[in-house]
Amino acid sequence: MFVVTLLSNPAHPVLGPTLVESLRNAWGGGYARWLNPGVAAEFDLVEMPGNRWQVWEEMQALGIDLALQPAAGRRKRMLLADMDSTMIEQECIDELADMAGFGAQVAMITSRAMNGELEFEPALRERVALLKGLPASVIDRVLTERITYTPGGRVLIATMKAQGAFTMLVSGGFTAFTEKVAAHLGFDEHRANRLLAEGGTLTGTVAEPILGRQAKIDTLAEVSSRLGISEAEVIAVGDGANDLGMLHRAGTGVALHAKPVVAAQCDLRINHGDLTALLYLQGYAVTDFKG
Numbered sequence: 079m080f081v082v083t084l085l086s087n088p089a090h091p092v093l094g095p096t097l098v099e100s101l102r103n104a105w106g107g108g109y110a111r112w113l114n115p116g117v118a119a120e121f122d123l124v125e126m127p128g129n130r131w132q133v134w135e136e137m138q139a140l141g142i143d144l145a146l147q148p149a150a151g152r153r154k155r156m157l158l159a160d161m162d163s164t165m166i167e168q169e170c171i172d173e174l175a176d177m178a179g180f181g182a183q184v185a186m187i188t189s190r191a192m193n194g195e196l197e198f199e200p201a202l203r204e205r206v207a208l209l210k211g212l213p214a215s216v217i218d219r220v221l222t223e224r225i226t227y228t229p230g231g232r233v234l235i236a237t238m239k240a241q242g243a244f245t246m247l248v249s250g251g252f253t254a255f256t257e258k259v260a261a262h263l264g265f266d267e268h269r270a271n272r273l274l275a276e277g278g279t280l281t282g283t284v285a286e287p288i289l290g291r292q293a294k295i296d297t298l299a300e301v302s303s304r305l306g307i308s309e310a311e312v313i314a315v316g317d318g319a320n321d322l323g324m325l326h327r328a329g330t331g332v333a334l335h336a337k338p339v340v341a342a343q344c345d346l347r348i349n350h351g352d353l354t355a356l357l358y359l360q361g362y363a364v365t366d367f368k369g
Contacts, residue, residue, distance in 0.1 A: 079149040080123040082107060083359055084142055085351040089229065091116030092141045101133070114364035118355075122149060134347075143350050145359055151329065152360045155307045157238050158298055158324060160316035161249035161256055161270070163192075164334055165231050165263060165353070170255045171205050173220045180208045193337050194319030198250060198290040203283075206273070210282025214275040217254045225255070227263070228334075230353030235264045236369025237357055244305055248297045250290055250320050264369075269297055291320040298324050315356060316340075332356055 082105070086093040098110050098119045108122035123146070127133070130146060137144040162169045169192075175184035184205045191201040235245050247260045247268040260268035272285040287293075294316075302309050310329035314321075317336040325331030325344055333344035334353070341347045348355045357367065 080126060080146055081120055081149045081152065081361070082123050083118065083120045083145040083147075084137070085118050085145070085348065085355050085358055086116070086142050087350045088114070088117050088352060088354060090141070093117060093119060097140070097142070113358050113362070117364070118351075118358040120358070120361070138349065141350050143348050143355065145346050145348075147330065147346065147359070151310060153241070154238070154313040154330060154360060155243050155311040156302060156305060156313070157235065157243060157245045157356070158294075158301070158312055158314040158328060159245070159247055159265075160294075160318070160321050161247055161259055162251050163317045164315055164321075165228055165247065166259060167226045167228055168224060170220065170225070170251045171202075171209075173224045174209055174212065174216060175205065177216050177220065178209055178212045184208060191320070192318035193339050194322075198320045199288045202250065202271070202288055202290070206284045207282045209273075209280045212280045214273075214278050214280055217252075217273075221255065221258055225259075227259075228353055230355070231263050233367050233369045234353045234356055237362060237367050239264065239266070240368045244301070246297065246301055248289070248294050248324075250288075250294075250318075252284075267301075269293075291323045294321065295323040295327055298327055313356060313360065315353075330359065332359065 093116055102110050102121045105127050110119055110121045112119045134144045159165055169188050172185045172188050175181050187201050187205050190196045191198050245265045247256050247265040249256050249270040251270050252273045253270045256268040256270040271289050274281045274283045302312055312328040313330040314324045314328035315332045315334050317334055332346045333341045334348045
């Protein structure tokens with residue numbers, strides 16, 4: 079048995095009953111359940127339709143995300159989330175580099191790394207090297223002046239925690255940022271790379287070993303084992319190439335506003351919805367939301 083979920087951006091709800099019923103009838107689905115009128119609905123399906131991705135493309139053009147997944151085990155006991163361009167709307171290292179006058183150069187490297195064109199670890203070292211000599215105090219400036227949170231993040235975490243789930247922020251970015259972001263959003267734990275500084279000045283280096291793609295996979299395995307749950311009971315979310323390992327390994331992997339090359343390798347793609355989409359995918363209704 080499968081579940082079909084239709085989602086739109088809560089800030090601009092465009093999901094109507096006619097469209098939901100039309101797709102349900104075309105696919106021979108069960109009774110449509112509205113999780114949030116205008117925003118999210120779902121129905122059961124016995125078989126995976128052959129025209130799934132054709133319909134997905136049609137829905138995308140209407141501003142609607144379409145997701146199909148097995149019905150069993152949708153509610154997860156752990157959230158594993160990327161930070162940059164996922165829980166927050168920026169790439170922290172790009173913002174730091176912009177302060178140092180290397181914004182365009184670093185942003186280009188970041189884009190290539192997130193698209194999988196460059197290996198993450200050497201690309202990170204190259205970008206961090208350009209930060210040498212920058213006052214460490216600039217981190218607080220970036221946090222205060224430039225970082226904005228992706229809509230739905232606090233609700234996602236609060237709702238899952240209210241149901242007993244563990245929430246983990248894991249980032250190829252830096253602990254100076256994950257510490258503040260995790261505290262603001264309510265994560266139980268966070269992991270990231272550590273920027274090195276001496277005398278209040280960034281050294282242009284990062285502590286080794288670097289937390290990259292494999293480290294995110296290892297975190298998934300380690301923390302789920304520590305909690306006594308299976309990896310199938312984890313929902314992971316990210317947007318870049320270094321997230322693909324954990325997205326594929328977790329029971330549910332969600333590509334959120336991801337780079338096209340990343341989204342193409344994931345079955346669950348959210349391009350219009352916000353972070354509350356992860357709750358709808360688990361079958362939560364808006365009346366279940368906390369925070």
